[in-house]
Amino acid sequence: MAGHASEELSKGDKKSTTDIKKDGAILPEIGTVFIPVQDIRQGAMWYSRLLAVPYKEEFPHNHLYILPLSGVNIVLDSKRYNQESIYINPVFHLNTNDIHEAYLQVQEMEAGWVGSIEHGHYFSFQDPDGNMLMICQC
DSSP states (O other), rough: OOHHHHHHHSSOOOOOTTTSSOOOOOOSSSOEEEEOOOOOOHHHHHHHHHHTTOOOOGGGTTTTEEEEEEESSEEEEESSOOOOTOOOOSSSSSOOOOHHHHHHHHHHHHHOBBOBTTTEEEEEEOOTTTTTTEEEEO
16 A cells, blocks of 8 residues: 655655766755744744754844754745745645654644644644644654
C-alpha cells in the first residue's frame, strides 16, 4: 500500500549533492527560506521559542534574523512584510518525531489559527503574522 503523498515526497528519492551532476550555474540545493514578519524582534523570539533554538539580539541590516537549523536555515525578514507577502499556504514543513507533542506545543504558543492533525502525521497553523506553516511527522 502506498504511503501518504507528503511521506513519499519527504522520504522520496533524495540524492546527496555529490550524486547530482552540477553542470549549471544554479546549484540543486536550497540555501535558505525567507519568512516575512511584521516585527523582527517579536518574530525572532516567537520562532526561537517554536524551534527551541537560542534567541540572540542579532539583526543584520536591522530587518533580518537568522534561525540556525539543521540543514536549511530560516531567515525572518521584516522589510519584506506586507499583507500580500504572507504565506497563505505552507511552502515547507518542519519535522517532528512526535506529532501529538508538537501539536500541543503549537497550541500553547500564541499561534494564529491551528488546524487539526491530518492523517495522523501533519497539521498546519499560522504564525502570529498569519504565515501558514506545517509540521509533519514523516
